[in-house]
Amino acid sequence: MKDITKKYTNGEVTIVWKPNVCVHSEVCFHGLPEVFNPQSKPWINAEGATTQRIIDQVKRCPSGALTYYLNADAQAEGGIAPEITAESIVEPLPNGPLLVYGNIVVKDAEGNETRKNKVTAFCRCGASSNKPYCDGTHAKIQFTDQPPATT
Template identity: 50%
Template sequence: MDKKDIIKKYKRDNLTINWQAGKCIHSAVCVKELPGVYDPKSRPWIKPENASVEELKDQIDKCPSGALSYDLEDAVKGDPASQTEVELMENGPLLVKGSIQIKSPDGSVVNKEKLTAFCRCGGSNNKPYCDGQHKKIGFQG
């Protein structure tokens, strides 16, 4: 298994936080919003017991790369199409929130849940996804 595909899980009540380091673009949204939960210098670096389930969900929903996601036990899923939202981050990626299906020119299909960050700057080494290169190249848009 490729290191970027490894998912670590952290549990708080009926919420399971999924952390996929290979997706992270190091925007630090998590650390800035919940510094008591996310401490990159600590091991484990995620301490979900330091916030409520609602605070954790709200913060995870703001993760621009989708490196952080969550699962809820006994959650009822609605119609994914009615829950999809697209947002342009200033000088950053195109964020698609919700369930989507991505079809590549070679015919392969990838299903994404929660949040996906698509490159707008053209500099990503992981196209079509954002890998944070917009910061390094000074993308404005």
């Protein structure tokens, strides 16, 4: 798959979208439909909300397909968005993926390493076609954290 990166700005913040990373969790447009509307073209309207509301919503993206940078920070760094470092935090989403926040390295079965930052969503349901990453299949199969009822 082609590595596409699209950017949308309101002058203060630039939203960066990497469609091939997206797991279609729908967190973005359910949380801020004024900005993220898949029925519109372009689907991101950076003028649809305040900069802070955009930042808060982008931080909720479970796959890291959506990121952002403040334009003032990028200009101060000579046009390059500053690198963000953070501690790693692990959070299981109810009935969904395991989210890992921060900079991590994921090693596959062949020993290949992939560097991830921001938020990485790992499959917990076992049905993802993109293991170890979540692809949203948990919603289709109605994965639940609750153990099956016994009779």
